[in-house]
Amino acid sequence: MPPRIAQIRLVSSHPQVYPPCDDSFALVDALLADRTKLLDHHPSICMEIGSGSGYVITSLALILGSESKNALYFATDMNPHATTVTRETLEAHGVHAELLTTNIASGLEKRLSGMVDLMVINPPYVPTPEDEVGGSGLSSAWAGGENGRTVIDKILPVADSLLSEKGWLYMLFLAENDPLQICLQMKDKGYGSKIIVQRSTEEETLHVIKFWRDLDIQIEGNEAVSGGKTAPQRGFDFLRSQISRLSFRETRQ
Amino acid sequence: MRLLTHNMLSSNIKGVINGFPLRIEAEKVVIKEVDFNPDFIKNMFSKIDWKALADASKIMGYAELPEEVPDHSVLDSDEFLQKFHHALLQLHLEEGALVCPETGRRFPVNKGIPNMLLHEDEMNLDATCTSSASNP
Numbered sequence A: 001m002p003p004r005i006a007q008i009r010l011v012s013s014h015p016q017v018y019p020p021c022d023d024s025f026a027l028v029d030a031l032l033a034d035r036t037k038l039l040d041h042h043p044s045i046c047m048e049i050g051s052g053s054g055y056v057i058t059s060l061a062l063i064l065g066s067e068s069k070n071a072l073y074f075a076t077d078m079n080p081h082a083t084t085v086t087r088e089t090l091e092a093h094g095v096h097a098e099l100l101t102t103n104i105a106s107g108l109e110k111r112l113s114g115m116v117d118l119m120v121i122n123p124p125y126v127p128t129p130e131d132e133v134g135g136s137g138l139s140s141a142w143a144g145g146e147n148g149r150t151v152i153d154k155i156l157p158v159a160d161s162l163l164s165e166k167g168w169l170y171m172l173f174l175a176e177n178d179p180l181q182i183c184l185q186m187k188d189k190g191y192g193s194k195i196i197v198q199r200s201t202e203e204e205t206l207h208v209i210k211f212w213r214d215l216d217i218q219i220e221g222n223e224a225v226s227g228g229k230t231a232p233q234r235g236f237d238f239l240r241s242q243i244s245r246l247s248f249r250e251t252r253q
Numbered sequence B: 001m002r003l004l005t006h007n008m009l010s011s012n013i014k015g016v017i018n019g020f021p022l023r024i025e026a027e028k029v030v031i032k033e034v035d036f037n038p039d040f041i042k043n044m045f046s047k048i049d050w051k052a053l054a055d056a057s058k059i060m061g062y063a064e065l066p067e068e069v070p071d072h073s074v075l076d077s078d079e080f081l082q083k084f085h086h087a088l089l090q091l092h093l094e095e096g097a098l099v100c101p102e103t104g105r106r107f108p109v110n111k112g113i114p115n116m117l118l119h120e121d122e123m124n125l126d127a128t129c130t131s132s133a134s135n136p
């Protein structure tokens, strides 16, 4: 029997809430692809930032479901309609998450620092003018500012502070976000990374990348990511070759 | 909002040093049955700030929890676990507010969901850049 995920007909909706789209499906497919590893991981606290319709956090709770009854789930979104819709979606599937309307994870950062074993994030990633970021209305669900990186670059340090020693992060990016550079940046903070799902549609190329704290990686102090040359690490060359084979669109020189 | 959530929340306003726990203003409390899962509850025991939970539970109308941090051995008592379970997971703040203990700023709770969004002048300049370690 295939593992259960959220059913579209049970996903609640609202005109101002991002409905499940290709990016949502890609992220859930990544979780399904890693299902066995996730079950072995026994996450005790899980969190989604930007839960929108609730499709992803509900699917995660169902995937971990009966075999990981002891996990606690948090879901945040800055859009109050989204947290309400997430709650309805969770309830329709008989699962639960602690919900919070907030910017990224503000309010949870102190108490949950270093405690989150699993994070899943489908951020606003579309390159847009900077002033569209974080507005009210549906555009804030996807508007990502320059190279689509404005919100992503705010989320990553928060994820770093929340993740536990064994913490894993699954995050979705668009080719234009320059995922290779993000992996390098995360590597400087001591994270290994791997592409779990890569998918191209007519409009966009999506990647779901998994990050984990890798004790083999030496943290390179205060070195600036852009200028600093970091020695290639085991496994990392592989990632680099994986990514460079993808068709990046020319958004930057 | 369950008290479990309340136990993990602190005031995020710029300049606030001790923003935990948030004071609860309860307008509407509801009780929602949750399957009793002793392993989950035991697992949560070490993550919980006991005093914050006991005080919050009292404000929500349930005064059955000991005020003092109980010894770990209570986890063998089914009666204790049931009370802990009730306070942590079954009491919901449906309508009301969470109040910052330092500034008195109210964070509304509507339809069971707390809203911790800040106005611009309440945010740290780099509210989301917690990794100050990378800045010399």
Ligand SMILES: C[S@@+](CC[C@H](N)C(=O)[O-])C[C@H]1O[C@@H](n2cnc3c(N)ncnc32)[C@H](O)[C@@H]1O
Pocket: A018, A019, A020, A021, A023, A024, A027, A049, A050, A051, A052, A053, A054, A055, A056, A076, A077, A078, A079, A082, A102, A103, A104, A105, A122, A123, A124, A125, A134, A140, A141, A142, A151
């Ligand atoms: C691309 S949508 C993804 C929604 C859902 N997780 C999914 O995969 O279908 C991004 C979500 O992040 C939320 N969001 C955007 N900026 C945010 C921020 N600063 N803090 C919290 N949530 C944010 C949006 O409201 C939106 O619901």
